[in-house]
Structures are given as C-alpha cells and as structure tokens.
Amino acid sequence: MLPLPNIPTTMIRIVLYEDNTKLRENLTLLIDGANDFIVCGAFRNCDHILQQTQELLPDVILMDIDMPGTNGIEGLRIIRPQYPDLPILMLTVFDDNQHVFDAIKAGADGYLLKKTSPDKLLEYIHEVYEGGAPMTSSIARQVLHLFARQPSDKNDKYHLSDREKEVLQLLVNGYSYKMIAGEIFISIDTVRSHIKKIYEKLHVNSKSEAVAKAFRDKLV
Amino acid sequence: MLPLPNIPTTMIRIVLYEDNTKLRENLTLLIDGANDFIVCGAFRNCDHILQQTQELLPDVILMDIDMPGTNGIEGLRIIRPQYPDLPILMLTVFDDNQHVFDAIKAGADGYLLKKTSPDKLLEYIHEVYEGGAPMTSSIARQVLHLFARQPSDKNDKYHLSDREKEVLQLLVNGYSYKMIAGEIFISIDTVRSHIKKIYEKLHVNSKSEAVAKAFRDKLV
DNA sequence: CACCCAACCACATAAAGATGTGAAATGCCA
DNA sequence: TGGCATTTCACATCTTTATGTGGTTGGGTG
Numbered sequence: 001m002l003p004l005p006n007i008p009t010t011m012i013r014i015v016l017y018e019d020n021t022k023l024r025e026n027l028t029l030l031i032d033g034a035n036d037f038i039v040c041g042a043f044r045n046c047d048h049i050l051q052q053t054q055e056l057l058p059d060v061i062l063m064d065i066d067m068p069g070t071n072g073i074e075g076l077r078i079i080r081p082q083y084p085d086l087p088i089l090m091l092t093v094f095d096d097n098q099h100v101f102d103a104i105k106a107g108a109d110g111y112l113l114k115k116t117s118p119d120k121l122l123e124y125i126h127e128v129y130e131g132g133a134p135m136t137s138s139i140a141r142q143v144l145h146l147f148a149r150q151p152s153d154k155n156d157k158y159h160l161s162d163r164e165k166e167v168l169q170l171l172v173n174g175y176s177y178k179m180i181a182g183e184i185f186i187s188i189d190t191v192r193s194h195i196k197k198i199y200e201k202l203h204v205n206s207k208s209e210a211v212a213k214a215f216r217d218k219l220v
Numbered sequence: 221m222l223p224l225p226n227i228p229t230t231m232i233r234i235v236l237y238e239d240n241t242k243l244r245e246n247l248t249l250l251i252d253g254a255n256d257f258i259v260c261g262a263f264r265n266c267d268h269i270l271q272q273t274q275e276l277l278p279d280v281i282l283m284d285i286d287m288p289g290t291n292g293i294e295g296l297r298i299i300r301p302q303y304p305d306l307p308i309l310m311l312t313v314f315d316d317n318q319h320v321f322d323a324i325k326a327g328a329d330g331y332l333l334k335k336t337s338p339d340k341l342l343e344y345i346h347e348v349y350e351g352g353a354p355m356t357s358s359i360a361r362q363v364l365h366l367f368a369r370q371p372s373d374k375n376d377k378y379h380l381s382d383r384e385k386e387v388l389q390l391l392v393n394g395y396s397y398k399m400i401a402g403e404i405f406i407s408i409d410t411v412r413s414h415i416k417k418i419y420e421k422l423h424v425n426s427k428s429e430a431v432a433k434a435f436r437d438k439l440v
Numbered sequence: 441c442a443c444c445c446a447a448c449c450a451c452a453t454a455a456a457g458a459t460g461t462g463a464a465a466t467g468c469c470a
Numbered sequence: 471t472g473g474c475a476t477t478t479c480a481c482a483t484c485t486t487t488a489t490g491t492g493g494t495t496g497g498g499t500g
Contacts, residue, residue, distance in 0.1 A: 050386075050403065074393055081389050104364055133360035137352030143363060144324055144353050161446060174429035176486070190448050196489075197446095206456090207428045207487070209394040215435035381476060396456065410478050416459075417476095426486090427457070 015058035016042040019067040046075025080107040235278035236262040266295025300327035
C-alpha cells in the first residue's frame with residue numbers, strides 16, 4: 001500500500017492549552033488546516049496535563065501562560081520531568097522578564113508572542129518540532145540578557161522585612177514553627193504571624209510553596 | 221531641505237572585527253552595498269576596540285570570535301561594560317557550547333554562524349540594530365538548554381521510583397495531598413504512603429524539607 | 441503629635457500533614 | 471516458586487500548619 005502523494009503518512013500531533021475559547025478554536029482551525037498538523041486536543045488549562053499527554057501523545061504542545069487553574073508555567077514544570085524531549089512552545093501575551101525567565105527555566109523550547117502572524121506560527125511549530133528554538137526577537141534579546149546579567153539582586157522584590165527574611169531562611173532549612181521559635185527566641189504565635197505575612201508577600205499559602213518560591217526566585 | 225526618496229538621512233554605522241583579510245573585504249563590500257549600511261571601520265582583531273569605538277561611534281559591531289591578539293570574547297568583555305546598549309553581533313564558525321556560552325555571558329546580542337547567507341546576514345544586522353537578538357536555530361536551542369536542563373542525571377541517587385518522582389514533582393509544585401490524589405487518580409492514603417516512602421529515601425520528615433532537598437539536589 | 445509599621449504575643453478552630461499498622465495486587469527475576 | 475519492589479488502599483492518632491481576630495510596644499516620619 002503506497003501513500004498518496006502530498007498526504008503525509010504521519011501527521012504531527014499538536015495539543016493546545018489556551019483559556020480563551022475563541023482563540024483556542026481559531027488556533028485549532030489554523031493548525032488543522034495545515035496539511036501535516038493535526039490538533040489532537042485543546043484545553044482551557046493544564047489541570048490534567050499529565051493524563052492528557054499520556055493519552056494523546058502529542059508531538060508538540062502549544063501553551064498559553066496565563067490560564068485559570070494550573071497555568072502554563074506550572075503545567076510546564078509538571079510535564080517536563082516526565083517528557084524531557086517533548087517540544088513545548090509557549091504562546092503568550094507576556095514579554096516581561098519574569099515570565100520569560102520562568103518559562104525558560106521550566107524547560108520551554110520556544111517562546112512566541114500571540115501577535116505572531118498565523119503563517120509564521122505554523123513555520124515556528126515546524127521549527128520546534130524539528131528541534132529548533134523559535135523565539136520572537138524581543139524574547140531572544142531578553143534570554144541573552146538574562147544570561148549575561150549576573151547578580152539577581154531582585155531579592156528585595158517582595159519587600160520582606162529583615163525578620164521575615166530570617167524566618168523564611170529557617171523555613172527553607174526545614175525548621176518547624178516550634179524550632180524557629182526556639183532558634184530566634186520568640187513565641188510560636190509570633191512565628192505564625194511572621195509566616196502569615198511572608199505568605200501574603202510571596203502570594204503563596206503553604207510552607208512548601210514558600211520554600212519552592214524562595215529557591216526559584218533565588219531568595220536563598 | 222527634504223530628504224530624497226529611498227536615501228536614508230542616517231546610515232547605520234557598522235564596525236567589523238575579522239582576522240581573515242579576504243572575508244573582511246567581502247563583508248565590507250556586502251554591507252556597504254546595502255543602501256542603509258556603511259562600514260566605518262574593519263579590523264583584524266580587538267586590540268584597540270575601546271579607542272576605535274570611541275572614534276568611530278558604530279551603531280552595530282560585527283565580531284568574529286577566533287582572532288590573533290585580542291579575540292572576540294575578550295573584545296566583548298572590554299567593550300560591553302563601557303557600551304552596555306551597543307548591539308554586538310557575533311559571527312563565527314564555532315557553534316559549540318563553550319563558545320556560545322562565553323559569548324552570551326560576555327554580553328553578545330546575537331550569534332550567527334558564518335555559513336549564514338549574505339542576504340540573511342543583512343537582515344540579521346537590521347534585526348540586532350532594532351533591538352532583536354538574531355540567532356541561528358541551533359544556537360537558540362543551545363541557549364535555552366544552557367538555561368534549563370543542565371544536570372538532571374544525578375537524580376537517581378535516591379532511587380526514587382517513577383511514581384515517587386511524579387509525586388515529588390507535584391509536591392514541589394505546591395500540591396496538597398488531596399490535589400495530588402485528584403491529579404493522578406489515587407486515594408489520599410496512597411499519596412500518604414508514597415510520600416512516606418519518599419521521606420525515607422530522601423532522609424527528611426516534612427514536605428518542605430523534601431521540597432528544599434529536591435531543589436538543592438536538582439531533582440527538579 | 442498622630443500615624444504607620446515592624447515585631448511581638450495570645451487564643452481558637454479547621455485543615456493538612458506525619459506516623460503507625462496492616463494488607464492486597466502486580467510484575468520481575470533469580 | 472519464592473522473595474522483593476512497587477503500587478495501591480484503609481483506619482487511627484497525634485502533630486503541625488493555616489487562618490482569623492484580637493492586642494501591646496517601640497521607632498520612625500510627615
């Protein structure tokens with residue numbers, strides 16, 4: 001049985017994550033329209049990305065960052081360890097430093113802005129599938145500069161007080177509230193109130209999230 | 221006084237550093253041939269890059285890496301601190317990790333291989349002049365990977381099972397037991413027993429210690 | 441001076457986590 | 471075939487954490 005001309009024997013399987021329904025549909029139409037792509041799944045967030053990837057076996061994932069529920073960065077962190085070679089292309093409106101940095105750190109293989117034109121987008125999907133690293137030029141510039149600039153010195157970005165930094169450091173070191181209280185000679189209730197304040201400032205709500213954030217943002 | 225059509229009022233000033241005389245001349249011809257570029261200097265190494273830059277005031281520097289005398293990387297390190305915003309485009313035969321890494325660290329704004337076609341090269345010079353970061357795709361991929369997944373082979377030192385690694389990843393991502401159970405479709409008691417096992421293997425006894433260890437040992 | 445903020449403390453409640461004991465199903469491999 | 475690791479689940483208990491609502495003190499600033 002011979003394959004017909006111009007009909008690829010294997011389609012490149014794409015899965016989309018994008019919360020905007022209209023955009024998700026448009027992207028699906030665009031990508032399905034190309035003759036060697038097939039969209040085998042499109043979801044509004046990354047809540048079940050592990051199962052979905054297991055079932056759908058995509059060749060490329062196209063991922064928005066800002067989604068309700070599990071967002072693109074979190075999704076990336078979940079999926080990347082299990083699928084180290086799966087090309088994942090971020091497609092987002094954010095071109096600020098922090099988002100780019102987080103995405104790259106989490107193992108994105110490309111980073112495009114949503115204003116990318118449809119034909120360029122298809123070209124870039126091919127590129128990432130073939131092992132390239134498509135980036136819009138402003139992103140590429142940021143990536144290079146992220147590398148070059150050596151000190152993070154952004155550890156004041158959350159405006160933690162000295163005492164709060166001290167407590168956070170102890171949390172990161174694995175201390176319980178009781179141990180912290182003993183270590184710096186304050187009551188456990190005071191430890192609680194410090195930690196509550198830290199959570200507010202870091203926008204987290206558990207000890208392990210605070211610890212993770214401290215590592216990721218090089219606060220320690 | 222009106223500018224004539226198609227004749228830019230300001231030319232983009234280029235300085236070249238390239239030791240191969242023939243190539244240097246060819247590049248000069250190519251770039252001067254474009255109607256909005258002018259080569260205002262071309263040198264065989266970076267020995268006097270500071271003075272040359274001061275005098276010639278280039279808008280873009282095009283730089284080879286391997287040159288006798290002060291080479292491209294050293295030149296970059298000399299010039300970058302004084303001119304942090306001057307676009308510098310590396311143009312070289314090396315696409316190995318170390319050279320790319322060194323150049324990026326020293327503050328290059330773009331990195332092209334010499335096999336780049338002449339018309340592409342002119343396009344890329346425009347791009348770097350306009351704040352972009354032109355890279356050949358193999359370089360872009362290297363840059364991303366330098367950032368993201370450097371080690372990730374010593375993560376077997378604790379002999380975590382696949383399932384345990386999966387659970388640990390979700391812990392690191394800030395999931396509660398209940399959320400983990402929901403995500404991977406097992407009961408919360410099973411989550412407990414996995415986590416207990418993880419704690420034994422990592423020699424910790426709390427979630428945040430496990431998270432911290434995961435970061436420190438680059439398990440994530 | 442009044443005001444804010446950092447740092448301290450207390451009490452209470454609900455949720456989450458840690459630990460222990462025990463057990464069943466699967467698959468591998470020697 | 472029997473042992474071993476992995477994965478799954480249940481029940482019980484106790485500790486820790488998270489959150490809320492208060493409060494006092496002292497330093498600094500407009």
